[in-house]
Amino acid sequence: MNEVTGSEPRSNRFRTTIATFIEARREAKLKGKDDDAGTASKYEYATWLADAARRVGQIQAVTHVLKATHPDARGSSLHIDPVMLPQHRDIGSHLLGEDYAEDVVGNAAALDVFKFLKLDVDGKRLIDWMQAGDADLMAALSPDSTLAKTWMEAFASLVRKDAEPTTHPMAKQVYWLVGEDPWTTANTTCCNRCSPVRWPMPCMQTSRTRASARATSRRGRLSGTSSPPMCRTAIIAT
Template sequence: MNETTENDGVSRIERFRLAIATFIDERRVAKLKGREDDAAAAAKYEYDTWLADAARRVGQIQAVTHVLKASHPDARGTSLYIPPQTLPQHDEIGSHSLADDFAEDVVGNAAALDVFKFLKVEVEGRSLLEWVKARDADLLQALHADEAIAQSRMDAFGNLVRSGTFSSHALAKQVYWLTQGNAATDDNFHLLQPLFSSALAHRVHADIQSARFGEENRDVRAAVRTKQADTRVYRDYRNLAVRKMGGTKPQNISQLNSERGGANYLLPSLPPNWSQQRPPNLLGLESSTERFTFFAGVRPLVRELARLVLSKRSKTMETRQEREALEQRLGAKLPFFAAAIHSQLSPGWTRDDRCELSLCECLWLDPERLTLAPRPLGEGGEEDQAFVEAYHWGDWPDQVAGIFASWLNDQLRRAGATAVGDSEYRHWARQAIIDAAWPVPMQRRAPEERA
């Protein structure tokens, strides 16, 4: 056989030998810690001795993608090795979604799992198992100088991926599936045995672990928590459950299950929480505050502010800061309310004859009306012209702030805070945040309160 030599002068055979010897030596150090002087035990980790033993023990394990014992640890039957790229393709996520990028699992005698770890050792970017499947000539020579012995070892290691007679077991999960005709006839059923896709579970586990503990997602989570801007994607898996398989010996289920510590995440299988929100109807209303009162999060803030206003707590710095925070949170609800209206109603909805809102509220809640072609004169064109002129005049945000202030005073009076008046009205108006298309003061100066 010809020996391939790399540019650095090291032959591929030597590369394979070095990778194999390094793995064996690491096993020896780990297993003989504290017993370094035990010559008999150390002899088992001689290069050729260990390879011969590994080739013998590899028959005790099997490479798989779908694990039977995940259904029940005492199930006896067939696990399968089905490369995901060979499966039928579907739109739904499944094992087929992994294509050729998947982790191979191993089942069998846990005492022989070190052989699988050995076959996962990489040389030139590919595992020894892949080189075995390719019947690599240089690896063959690295296994033994005698070609016959080397061939037998390569055959043994290649037999890690094998198929045999399929069999099920009483402890395996099974489903009777009606294929045709009358359900009362036994012959019309197929007995199916769903198998746990260890390859898919391992990929899901890795993604969830990355989302929960990965450095990048941790940094983005901190930005979310502190409300800092960040352009990176934030991933979060909620309402997870964990199924532990194998108890204190997860390796008895499979190698990948052992690597996961027996943990297998379960995503929530729950009915959707349908939103009952419909586009708000503002037609026929004199003020949009009738809808704003019931906007998400508004009523709890009003109740909390009323409680604070009615309380007899001394006006300490802490009390003032708490009250100011509530006021600002209420004022900050206004642009969100406006944005919801903008997104749910078509531009120009305020042209409807049933719209009874004040002009300033129409300007605030239907600004895209300016992008529409004006109607002919006599058919609403005068109103469209007045709308454009009022928008660009620019005093409407202060008028909206005044409406907000009057609404909040009214809400507090209904809660029993009868002492609120003009000073509170002007204070509430300054908390209102009204979006406009040009630079305007964020603190609004509202007109005198309407009676």
């Protein structure tokens, strides 16, 4: 259904917002070189959308970025709405509620697609309308309903989960004091930024063992031998 506000169909607002964004990208790329027909053609409305729908698979929207903690970490970054996290008395991401910002991981060359999907129309981002399967946005994408649906599903996949999330020894751990004595293992909790799905994260048990654990970790990476001791507890995506 194409809702109308005043004399303007709602789908027109979507199309105008999208077209304005694409035109701004074209102007920035050409920088006044209007005779570059080959480059200009890439910024035609349908052409750019088709390319963006292809490239969106190269990036992923996340709330917990694994590589932000260590550049050599190999594992899953997570997208978890803070309101869906367990509520507890300690400080954590759950306290953000709906006031949080997303980041993306993947190919930096596709970051323009992320900017595109953050465009605001009627108080919501395009990615939100995409995920809701909005009929007016679908009509604005293309007169071909099958093609428009395909693009919408591709754009909506910006937020997705790994089939089997994994963690990595290089993922950063934070130690949270939950008792009175910081030197006692029972009074510390290891908080992992990514879920240890199939095994506990190798990490230090208490602050007293940090130096020796780092040394053990370095020796292990060089020799291919053991990792630091296993942590006692893991809090997922805090």
